[in-house]
Amino acid sequence: MYQIDLTGEIALVTGASRGIGRAIAETLGKAGATVVGTATTEKGATAISEYLNAAGVTGQGLLLDVASSESVDGVIKAVNDQFGAITVLVNNAGITRDNLLMRMKDEEWDSILNTNLSSIYRTSKACLRGMMKAKKGRIISIASVVGATGNPGQANYAAAKAGMVGFSKSLAREIGSRNITVNVVAPGFIDTDMTRELSEEQRQILSSNIPLTRFGQATDIANAVLFLASSMGAYITGETLHVNGGMHMS
């Protein structure tokens, strides 16, 4: 029987208080990794500590604002000091600020680019030193099918998500020789708080374009991340793994 074992790995999962991030944190933890999940509020960080604890996972929730370099550097140093060098980085934190481009405010554009794209520049850079020393590492960023297909009302979000792909390909080339892989997982429509904002009619229309005829579960994404984080994904780098029930086939 194949066994995925992440014992000894230290994983940092951003945006882990709910939804896909939570599923990733729990899945990596159950596979044996030490997991630090981050949230933007104390309440979220506490919730992460609680569910990790309840699942018997070593690790904790920490407060992190991925839009701030100081916050990122501080949290990564804290994880280093307490648990050791991060060997699995999962860039999951993200927000939406949907609007038609003609109505989009500068602030809506800037905040999406900063939180969804510049954040992975900050976290990846901060984790690289430890990974290079360890001569191993996995950087996995959660993008979106929208980055590949586009979506009206999401020019900012789609631009940031597509930007993650180019970033990851470049970084994969830079540090492949150090046994560090850099990949993207691009979820389709997953049943989370973010997609629960859609109306029932929108959900019906979307589902009709999905060959597997349903929204995905957060665990579907977590399993893809687990695969890439494990030794089974060792020879995959610079790749975007689409997990979307077939709605977009790249």
Place this chain on the structure above:
Amino acid sequence: MSDIESRVKAIIVEQLGVDEADVKNEASFIDDLGADSLDTVELVMALEEEFGIEIPDEEAEKITTVQAAIDYAKAAQAKA
């Protein structure tokens, strides 16, 4: 050879996987010792750890030869 010089050279030998005999003071990491740009970044990281110093990026970019690394390490130690 001073203590600092020998420590710097030992790091270069280890990081770049080159023969000690090739690590001449005037040698350039990239042109003479076969390093690529990522190797030089790692080398600076190793120097930082060996000497307990932090080398800012703009200074790190100037450390391109064995002598430059030795000079930087000596200056940093003198300040410490």
